[in-house]
Amino acid sequence: MRTTDLRGRELSRSDLLQLVPRAALSADVAVEQVRPLVAAVAAHGEIALREQARDFDGVSGHALRVPAAAITESLEACPPEVSAALTELIERLRRGSAAQVPASQETTLSDGAVIRQRWQPVSRVGLYAPGGKAAYPSSVIMNAVAAQVAGVPSLALASPAQRDNAGLPHPAVLWAAALCGIDEVYAIGGAGAIAAFAHGVPEIDLEPVDVVTGPGNVFVAAAKRVVSGLVGIDSEAGTTEILVIADDSADPRFVAADLISQAEHDEAAASVLVTDSAAFAERVQAEIASRAPRTRHAERVATALSGPQSAVILVDSIDVAIRVSNAYGPEHLEIQTRDDELTLAGITDAGAIFMGGYTPVSLGDYLAGSNHVLPTGGTARFAAGLGAHTFLRPQQIVSYDRHSLAIAEAPLLALAGAEGLPAHGEAVSARFEEETA
Structure with a gap:
């Protein structure tokens, strides 16, 4: 060193x-290299994914969506000590992730004026597990358990096709998916997987997701940057x-x-x-x-x-x-x-x-018991690691009755007038016109 x-x-x-x-190679440089790959998947779906699998993974003719039976049957080949260790990881991570789910809060500003804050999970998440120089069943679990604890109802998992596993993802990735109860798994890797999650691929029944998470190399991190805004991302975990x-x-x-x-x-x-x-x-x-x-x-x-x-x-x-x-x-x-x-x-x-x-x-x-999907490349200065909170959105639910709105009317009219938006104030006053008449 x-x-x-x-x-x-x-x-x-x-x-x-x-x-x-x-x-030496930053995500800034990699973005320009992956942008055409993401665009190809958005435009051509399955055709582009198969071309990328051939070029980058050396795999052709495989099923892009892994049969559900292959996921469950993979556990037959999982060594008992590995199965026990993965199960222990799941249990510890569930307990650590549960602490990341905030409690709902209710604030009473006056009689009849209440704000409730709830934490609502996103509807669908795409989870990515790398499959290059090593297998990462632990990354599958880190992603899946955090999303499940948050209450996400729909999970899809992608991991690169392996030449020595008949075009399926690495067996250990399938073990983890089975133990987490994930039955929607795709043999798709790299930037193409991120693009598929963001844009959807109707030919293989892959619906678009709301959030993409999971670690990967600099090209996966760059692909996340490209699709950010179309979908949410956890962080650039390169x-x-x-x-x-x-x-x-x-x-x-x-x-x-x-x-x-x-x-x-x-x-x-x-x-x-x-x-x-x-x-x-x-x-x-x-x-x-x-x-x-x-x-x-x-x-x-x-x-x-x-x-x-x-x-x-x-x-x-x-x-x-x-x-x-x-x-x-x-x-x-x-x-x-x-x-x-x-x-x-x-x-x-x-x-x-x-x-x-x-x-x-x-x-x-x-x-x-902590999550190992974390921001890299200096992004920890403004981004957080993966957790149950990644999949939750705070929503404020506002409830006022007539009396509490009447109390707020005068200052609201003053603010609406100051901002040159009188219809904002009129929307409040309209509720009292009958009383005034």
């Missing part, structure tokens, strides 16, 4: 935004990121292992360490040099850790490390310092935060 030394420098927020490491704030009280073995764990996702994955100790940074680098070659995806890890998106950043203090982290807006932030709570107090921008040496990001990827 390359080292960026920021010690002894006075850096503004603008400076930090320019200096933090980022992937290639994974981890940033670790650590001082010399942390265990370099833990930090090294965590940086490697996220690097194995993808060659473009970002692993960043921010520390105020050059000696500690050297120990972490030594641990990485020892551990990385021995992991299963050593080549992928080496590419990710040596890329422009990964770095060890040296700073003068943990206070500066906090500023660097907030400018970066990491998807996953780990804090391993002498006073983790004090460090946390300064953090404003992160997708999810993992506190202490015994809370690795990989716990959040699977069994923490």
Whole structure:
């Protein structure tokens, strides 16, 4: 991993935004590459999806909609220990997601003047699960359970067709779908899947959705940006990121292992360490040099850790490390310092935060009970991770009786007159014309 030394420098927020490491290919560039793919699906539906499956997944002639029987029958091949682990994940996530559903509230402004606020789920959601370098049954569950807890009545799932699974999505994706009770599954991947959800594909009975969610590579994130506005999106959850704030009280073995764990996702994955100790940074680098070659995806890890998106950043203090982290807006932030709570107090921008040496990001990827679909590419500075709240819309329900409206009439007429909209006031006065006469 390359080292960026920021010690002894006075850096503004603008400076930090320019200096933090980022992937060479951003969603801005990818948008122009995926826009024609999205447009093709919107215009040509199934034909475009089949062309994209041939070109990007190497699959032809497969069923784009997965037969319901194939979903349920997939569980026969699921190892019992994996089935038990997925079931445990579902249970933990249901409990964690339930806390994200706000209670309805009622506010009484005066006798007969009431505002109720309710949280209404969207009607239909498209869930995306990646299927490139790894299978992600956990991502299926993260998406599906959050939507189900929110009360979404209609769920559709898409994941890329696999050449070695007869054109079906990865078996593990089907296991998760079966365990979550999802029977509408499509063997569609990448930008085409996002476009299909947004525009619908009548030829395969895929109705448009209201919200598209789920992680993916930079091209999936870019496709979400293209369709945003036509449908809602969760966030631009692209290639994974981890940033670790650590001082010399942390265990370099833990930090090294965590940086490697996220690097194995993808060659473009970002692993960043921010520390105020050059000696500690050297120990972490030594641990990485020892551990990385021995992991299963050593080549992928080496590419990710040596890329422009990964770095060890040296700073003068943990206070500066906090500023660097907030400018970066990491998807996953780990804090391993002498006073983790004090460090946390300064953090404003992160997708999810993992506190202490015994809370690795990989716990959040699977069994923490939190959701692992999180904003990437700096979007955590203004976007939130996936949760039940993603699928809920606050709606205010206003109820006034005649007496309470009469109380509001005079100030309302004054405001309507000030804004040059007299008919607004007349709509209120009309309700009292009979009384006035």
